[in-house]
Amino acid sequence: xxxxxIALEFGDDLQLLVSVILSAQSTDVGVxxxxxxxxxxxxxxxxxxxxxxxxxWPYIRSLGLYRNKAKAIVAAARAIAAEHGGRVPRTRxxxxxxxxxxxxxxxxxxxxxxxxxxxxVDTHVGRVSRRLGLTSEEDPDRVERDLEALVPxxxxxxxxxxxxxxxxxxxxxxxxxxxxxxxxxLCPKRGVPKVIRR
DNA sequence: ATCCCGAGGG
DNA sequence: CCCTCTGGAT
Numbered sequence: 001x002x003x004x005x006i007a008l009e010f011g012d013d014l015q016l017l018v019s020v021i022l023s024a025q026s027t028d029v030g031v032x033x034x035x036x037x038x039x040x041x042x043x044x045x046x047x048x049x050x051x052x053x054x055x056x057w058p059y060i061r062s063l064g065l066y067r068n069k070a071k072a073i074v075a076a077a078r079a080i081a082a083e084h085g086g087r088v089p090r091t092r093x094x095x096x097x098x099x100x101x102x103x104x105x106x107x108x109x110x111x112x113x114x115x116x117x118x119x120x121v122d123t124h125v126g127r128v129s130r131r132l133g134l135t136s137e138e139d140p141d142r143v144e145r146d147l148e149a150l151v152p153x154x155x156x157x158x159x160x161x162x163x164x165x166x167x168x169x170x171x172x173x174x175x176x177x178x179x180x181x182x183x184x185x186l187c188p189k190r191g192v193p194k195v196i197r198r
Numbered sequence: 199a200t201c202c203c204g205a206g207g208g
Numbered sequence: 209c210c211c212t213c214t215g216g217a218t
Contacts, residue, residue: 024215064204122214
């Protein structure tokens with residue numbers, strides 16, 4: 001399988017974690033647009049920990065949900081500085097214990113770090129899986145359970161990345177590009193009129 | 199179940 | 209105008 005380059009641009013674990021927190025209900029394009037200035041201003045967990053959430057607003061306001069995200073980043077950085085020696089924890093339990101970090105965010109961080117097998121379910125993974133008929137669930141935790149039963153554990157991370165990639169590039173929410181879809185033959189929605197397709 | 203919450207696309 | 213974007217906390 002060809003190596004697939006995935007979107008988020010980060011230089012260290014903390015930049016990765018911050019990027020993933022920022023990516024909630026936001027596009028990767030938007031995240032990569034704000035992170036250079038943000039990372040230049042806040043170099044490490046100590047820098048974020050010393051800041052107030054409002055200090056981050058100017059950098060991330062364009063993303064939406066910026067109050068929550070700023071609060072989460074500062075709180076998480078304080079926990080990382082105080083309880084983890086300034087280093088981002090590399091276990092699911094450690095990550096999920098951080099403020100603003102839930103199962104999906106922890107999973108994406110683990111996949112990027114290669115620290116553990118995980119199959120985080122975001123809007124793309126959920127939509128693609130439902131369209132392909134791999135699950136009929138809406139709840140991300142249940143979708144994840146179905147997918148993890150279908151895919152060998154060693155491939156969860158790669159599968160997650162491929163599903164996201166496919167969802168962004170081809171199996172787009174509004175207007176799926178079925179005509180250039182590489183897995184159209186596998187798709188139950190094949191041939192279904194666009195209006196009903198979902 | 200609801201709130202947060204701006205930008206880009208159809 | 210409405211929907212969607214790699215959610216999490218309450």
